[in-house]
Amino acid sequence: MDSTRSLQWIVDLDGAHDPKYGTPHRAPIVAATHENFKEYGNLVTDFDAEQIKIVPWPISGRRPLCSGTGIFGGVAEGDFIHDWVGDRCRATSLAMGWGVGSDFFVGRLPKGVNPENKTSVLVREANYHPDGSQCFFPKDKLPFVALFALPGDDVTLEDFVAFYSDGSFGFHILPNVWHQPMIPISQKAVFKNKQGAVHACVNMDMVDEFGKFLCVPLTLDGQQ
Template sequence: MTLQLRAQPLTAAAFAPFGEVIETERQHQFYINDGKALRYHDIARAEALGDDARVAISLVDVEPYTLPLAVTLMEKHPRGSQAFIPLDDKPFLILVAPRGPAPAPEAIQAFVSNGRQGVNYHTDTWHHPVVSLGGRQRFLIVDRVGPGDNCDLHPLPPGLLEVVNH
């Protein structure tokens, strides 16, 4: 039997067990540069664990997925956080499960960003690779680079879990 997962709107409260929502609403803000730029200050905490590790900023272009989406893989990064910040104002799907051992399908939750919200996954939090819903999409990524394996993969059998809406 296939479990069907319905995505809920992305909110800071609902996403808190998995990481931080990156958005300008409800953030500490102030003007800089002679009042010409509004800074949204300290909106997420980047983590990079281990010797010679550092935080990196990258870009990624993501091809869209279609729904229903068969969920066949979850991953986590045990040595650092990972943030995805959308640059194209398009919604995207977020699949997450709690930190710890490989997640049971029933533990996976789905959220939909409004296209202006990003996410910062806590270190060791299970998540699906980023899922674009509205066409090709570009994301800014902030994560750890350095020595040591920082990506654990957990395959799920096909037909076990699918996301049916957004």
């Protein structure tokens, strides 16, 4: 797959420390539970047992989609590799082929934060997939944080929530749930990943829309 074609939504993190963007909005962080995550999807302890939900291809006219069609794009599966390069978090998807040979950076540490003691990260991009659900599971069982917002194109910074996992479970998000790649607290983390192979992707740039970055806590006490 042509990774450059798949990475058109790469955003510039150089401005993360620029005071012109003001104080970043700070997302709340919660320890993920079956109860507080149920609107977004479900927690995952058995990756192989999870079935990806494929959304039928949308129609544009008055005639209905033929029964049983529009769902044969299949499922893409492969490792999702996350690592820290200096003060930036990088993601590479082997399932979709993007990031391979390129640097797709998820977020950047706030100015002055020690890379050896990562307590929060600044992000400006999020996206959702209208063609299917997506499942992430930590292969190394290391703690990480996932950023999500419920579906809706009128999403705001206040809608995003950071969910903390101790590494014993992953996340299966429903179609249209806003998300980013996972954010590791360790230097590197590898996730099992599967999702709809069509990989329709709708993204947002928080700086363009709201004029500021989103600060995602990486610790449950939320202290910077």
